[in-house]
Amino acid sequence: MSQKKYTEEEARLLAHRSLDEPLSTAEQVLLTEVFDDFPELREEVERLEEMSQLFTQLRAEPSADFAQRVIGVLPAPLVWYRPLIKRWSAVAAAACVALLLALSFIYINSGTLETEAILGLEEIWVEDAYAFE
């Protein structure tokens, strides 16, 4: 008894693929062997071809107003911040750079990063409150 080059599953897959696309010459030769070894697969492919022709009857016809009905039920319109969300990593990086620059500026001017320096209050004293009286 000759040893088969394929399993039944591989044979079925090849037979089904023959419905989708032109097979290579080697695959066509193999398919002929498959059909000789499994005549029921040839019948299966023929039935599938017939059924395929029948079932295309169930394909939906394009609908003229479906798209507008979808637009009518869409959630809130796309908003201005959507592009920002899409580029969130770039926006986050830019925000970090801006924060570092601001802190560097404060440090260079005040020599410290204490809360008073950040808020610009480091040189204001209680006495200053009376200076304007």
Add this chain to the structure above:
Amino acid sequence: MQAKLHDDILLERARSGDQQAFAQLVERHEAAVRGIVSGMVGPGLAEDIAQEVFIKFYRALDKFAGNAKLSTYLGRIAINTALTSLEKRKRRPTHLSVEERELLRQADHSQSPERTELQDMLRSALGRLSKEYRAVVVLRLVEGYSVSETADLLQIPMGTVASRLSRAQRELQAYLKPILNN
């Protein structure tokens, strides 16, 4: 004549808020989506579920990376939404009631009674298959997806697509005996 814009360009416009660009994408793909959904859940619910598919797509516009074809991506949303809907109404029959059938007949006067009868018979046969077999039949035989596309859409191996279709066609053969030649 205005050149047909590529899906990618329409996607980019839709992402920046152009609803008409989104509408064009819907127009381009709605028939396939409605076909899949209708095959899975029956025409009675197809319209609502197909709308749900496009709303999901709209919400996920930024997540679509473009490494799959848009038709494949939409097909996957369609099949998953239809399967979820089937899960929700597990105990309800998927074929049409007499009233639903009559409503559909009235809605489409352009079809011959013979064609409508054939479609009813095909839908009824589909409705008797398990949802796993039905999904493969809808994608392969109704919508004409290849074995590899079907495997990709259902995220199962190609061999499983072939074996499910093989078993499904055996069941269908029994249901459709009166209209099959072989």
